Amino acid sequence: MTKNTIKIFVPCDAAALSVGANDIANEIKKIARKIGEHIQIIRNGSRGMLWLEPLVEVETKAGRIAYGPVQAGDIQSLFDADFLSGKPHELCLGLTEKIPYFAKQERLTFSRCGLIDPVSMADYALHGGLSGLRKALATTPENIIDIVTKSGLRGRGGAGFPTGIKWKTALEAVADQKYICANADEGDSGTFADRMLMEGDPFVLLEGMVIAGLATGATIGYIYIRSEYPHAINTMRRAVEFWRKSDLLGANILGSGKAFDIHVRRGAGAYICGEETSMLESLEGKRGQIKVKPPIPAIEGLFGKPTIINNVLSLASVPIILDKGAGFYQNYGQGRARGTQPFQLGGDIKHGGMVEKAFGVTLRELVEDFGGGTLSGKPIRSVQAGGPLGAYIPHSDFDVEMDYEKLAETGAMLGHGGIVVFNENVDMARQARFAMKFCEIESCGKCTPCRIGSVRGKETLDKIIAGEDVTANLELLEDICELMTEGSLCAMGGLTPMPVRSAIKHFGEDFKG
């Protein structure tokens, strides 16, 4: 009697690889071969429960059973406990989809991530892939844009601009060539959702880009990926090749007569290239210096042509919106923040990972219920939300509902959904200094408030930390912050004061010298 082949899932996500997922896959293969078990190892994306990585799953009749975090030394004992039949073991977590961290999420954009083989079209189609594209091919550009507008989708890169309105501007622009650019220059510390999605479900980004092309009349797309993400670059390149061969890209998409092609481009280690005009310069092979707006890229962008620049998560949310309708997506969220946001929990947190939830979940729920508090066991002192340009939030604001407007009311911002937890040992004056230093390092140099302000801001914080004329220097620092906020050309210089001012406001005791 021949036994059925058992499917085992070991993630190929970079975070899982960083804690040894390749070794785990090799060890499982080796032992299975030795004892003559028929297994198939599928390298899926991550389920987003990163503290459990490497998370190994076994397919059983009851569903996928998870084990983690698995170390190479655990594999023999897993075989001994018959994990191939989903049997108990001290690392067994039960059914993956019943793990509360996962079960409590609302996965729309990430519905397939971790579930499927990232570059299997059969898997993709089986789990709803291409339905959005087919619907887009059967309708008009105006109707696609109407659906996206009604869904309430706003830019997930941080600015929160309504996606449908941006697309409408590009559709109405008359030009012989238009472009779609996916911004995958995910440079904010504490964020990794773009990377996770590109490594775990790359096709959904391609599908979103093709739909954006159909909606605006663009026929060429670029995915600009930061060079710090070699695995994502590799997966996206493979995905693009596969789509070209499958007539999902090229001159005749699925026989529709419509054309769209996509190129993957690497960044080269410049944070500023996440700023859209700087990214366009970089895509043109130039220094990544920002440009003054207007003209806005939707009217005059890449090579002077109308260009849509959307974050990876914005574009990847489009296929499900087209598939299930504007109302379906719009039903999630609250106020002017509709749909879901992939929140990323990092820093000193016990259960770090990706949590996709409808807007309106509180910071406390994310950090305490999902996150489980700190990894170190020390009390939380502050949370930085929205990346290096985001505010440091104190305990008293942890009940803030996470959406664009509610965060703005408390003087914070959502950014790209990154949440970094700091314990009681953090020195907030040093964090404020780091914000200025980061701006000094990463400023493109185009405008003076950012280029010089960051240096003077750092120097002033050095004096405050050393206890020199603290009151006068705090006043000077506020002056610099105001100048940078009001006078900088882009968000780099304009928002650097946000972490600085929030640290002073909420943690003033750290600024006494």
Added chain:
Amino acid sequence: MKANQIANVCAEYNNQPEALIEILHDVQHENGFLSNTALIDVANALNISRAEIHGVVSFYDDFRREPAIGPCIKICRAEACQAVGGEKTAAHAKNKKIETHDVYCLGNCALGPAVMIDDKLYGRVTPKKLDAIVKQRSAS
């Protein structure tokens, strides 16, 4: 890389100046760094000035003008790694005179401190683990 090999790389991108960053990545991957002669060859193939290329090479942190001594060890100095002791790992590397490059976020923020050696990513890199990784890599 010889001049004709560099010309071939540029030709793969149809000698388009917009592909300059991709071309520089490819040349650096082969050569380990960007020499003066390599940059002249690229300038000739793309029909752009050396000044333009210099502007680009000097803007982006990834490009290096000198050969590397050892592997390229990138160490994350950003907030999420700072929150879990990344600065201790960075200070340890400095004390041990391990050549590292500071980067700001490797996208491994839930499993910091993060380090990347060439294209391999590592998580939870304590000073002890850094020693082990470096030792293991120099042995292999």
